[in-house]
Amino acid sequence: MHELSISRNIVAIAEQQCEGRRVLRIQVKVGELSCVMPDALRFCFDSCTQGTAAEGATLDIQCVPGEFLCSACNQRLRSSTPRASCDCGARQLICVSGDELTVSELELA
Ligand SMILES: [Zn+2]
Numbered sequence: 001m002h003e004l005s006i007s008r009n010i011v012a013i014a015e016q017q018c019e020g021r022r023v024l025r026i027q028v029k030v031g032e033l034s035c036v037m038p039d040a041l042r043f044c045f046d047s048c049t050q051g052t053a054a055e056g057a058t059l060d061i062q063c064v065p066g067e068f069l070c071s072a073c074n075q076r077l078r079s080s081t082p083r084a085s086c087d088c089g090a091r092q093l094i095c096v097s098g099d100e101l102t103v104s105e106l107e108l109a
Pocket of ligand 1: 071072073075087089
């Protein structure tokens with residue numbers, strides 16, 4: 001499962017940065033376009049943290065809206081799903097935000 005390897009990565013990042021302290025909360029930014037299901041991520045996260053410094057930590061998921069910029073007409077488009085073309089018909093869409101998945105904050109004991 002996609003979310004399982006992502007959870008393992010999140011826990012690995014937390015363990016690298018916690019300097020031996022307990023991790024209380026991990027905030028992650030999940031883009032709408034990243035195809036990650038927050039519920040599945042939470043579920044996998046709980047099983048991945050067992051026996052690690054992040055055991056029992058809260059996973060705080062911040063959803064980042066998907067946004068594209070059309071390089072033909074400079075219009076910004078909001079979309080929660082990947083888009084192939086702009087309303088103007090151009091296919092030069094640049095993804096500005098929404099495809100990220102990053103650990104943005106760690107709260108340590
Ligand atoms: Zn356009």
